[in-house]
Amino acid sequence: MIFRMMTTAKIGAAMATAMTLTALPASATECIAPSNPGGGWDFTCRTIGRILTELDLVDGNVQVTNMPGGVGAVTFAMVASERPDDAELIVATSTVGITQIAQGRYPAPLDSMRYLAMLGADVGVIAVDDDSPIQSLEELNAAMLEDASAIVTAGSSGAGGWDHIRLLMVADAAGVDDLGAIRWVQFDGGTDAVTQMMGGQIDVVSTDLGEIAGFVESGDIRVLAALSDDPIPAFPDIPTAISQGIDVTGYNWRGLYTGGDVTDAEYAAWVEKLETLYNSEAWQTAATQSGLVPIWRGGEAFEAFVREQADVMEEISRDIGVIE
Missing domain, CATH: 3.40.190.10 (Periplasmic binding protein-like II)
Structure with a gap:
């Protein structure tokens, strides 16, 4: 499971379903990985960015920017305050980032962003x-x-x-x-x-x-x-x-968000493009070779999943005494 x-x-x-709207063209000019080069968020941006270009789902190349700090908090704050309506910006996120939000470690609430899709689990x-x-x-x-x-x-x-x-x-x-x-x-x-x-x-x-x-x-x-x-x-x-003999599993899903003020049409366009990317042989191969388990959740289904995961992480964090 x-x-x-x-x-x-x-x-x-110890621790005291994609939106049913008519999709308009979306063009990814930048994907921010909220970490240094070489990590999972970096892999998410670089691989998705490359395949978006190869499949002609965007115009030109996707710029990948590394913005480490606060386990994603620095990037989250920047997008919330400076680029909330930038439809050409996508950001890598995961279970790790949502856990940080659930524990109140990000400077803005979960609904400051719009969550596009999950494409696999690490x-x-x-x-x-x-x-x-x-x-x-x-x-x-x-x-x-x-x-x-x-x-x-x-x-x-x-x-x-x-x-x-x-x-x-x-x-x-x-x-x-x-x-x-x-x-x-x-x-x-x-x-x-x-x-x-x-x-x-x-x-x-x-x-x-x-x-x-x-x-x-x-x-x-x-x-x-x-x-x-x-x-x-x-x-x-x-x-x-x-x-x-140790009955423990721990998966970390990989996905993307965009700014909270991106329009419904722009959001739906991104979900459509990411689903096309997910179903491509290029993504399935790249994901599997890197050790990811390919999994798709997009649009409204992913938004609901993220909120559910945040609630679960908040409950766990209270159980272990990280938050009161």
């Missing part, structure tokens, strides 16, 4: 450096059971964010009592976290496979577990946590 989530009392103790992974003495998920869990404070972990969300929650879910399922002792460091993308891990500053990274697939392919890191129901087609040799 792709959007299954788990919460427990111990975590709490799989959460737990990884270590290739030189790490930790060889398996079982060894990581044993180390945390022995001394949780000795392990420094990191990801592309703050404490209580989706990357952190997924790691706590794994630790909790392994029987770690003192989850609060696990040290967590936030970065603006999984690439940054892995770079620090390779430099010896971090022991374990919890993030999305799509953010760090290049490091996996190069052999610079070792993935201890994929937080998916089944093995990832692009990386079938990575064991799932479930196959190792």
Whole structure:
């Protein structure tokens, strides 16, 4: 079940349908990735931007802009205040971003934007450096059971964010009592976290496979577990946590939003173009090769889904004590 989530009392103790309108032409001139190059949001913009151009769904090339800061908050604030009606602007978002909004960490509410579509879901992974003495998920869990404070972990969300929650879910399922002792460091993308891990500053990274697939392919890191129901087609040799006796999954959907003042006709045009892109062989191939599970939700159906997910994340965040 792709959007299954788990919460427990111990975590709490640890953390004190497309619109039916006539579509008008839409032209994407810019896609903002609210992260540094190399991360999942960057992949979303660069891949979607390239395919939009290849399929002649937009005029010319799509400009990709990296705007890291506040796990998407800087970009969200800029769009809300400066470009709310810019129909040539799309922005990458995901479960991580909606979690931040649900926890009140963005400077404007959820309905400041219009949510266009989800095109896939990334799989959460737990990884270590290739030189790490930790060889398996079982060894990581044993180390945390022995001394949780000795392990420094990191990801592309703050404490209580989706990357952190997924790691706590794994630790909790392994029987770690003192989850609060696990040290967590936030970065603006999984690439940054892995770079620090390779430099010896971090022991374990919890993030999305799509953010760090290049490091996996190069052999610079070792993935201890994929937080998916089944093995990832692009990386079938990575064991799932479930196959190792840890019944935890953690998916991060990937999608796009635009400004809240974009017209209904402009919004509908974007949904139509993105659905065409989703159904293309180019997207299906690119998504699968990067480890994404292709999933489509667009228009009003996606808007409703985002609101539902925000409510779920708010409830989870209250359960774990991130918000009151």
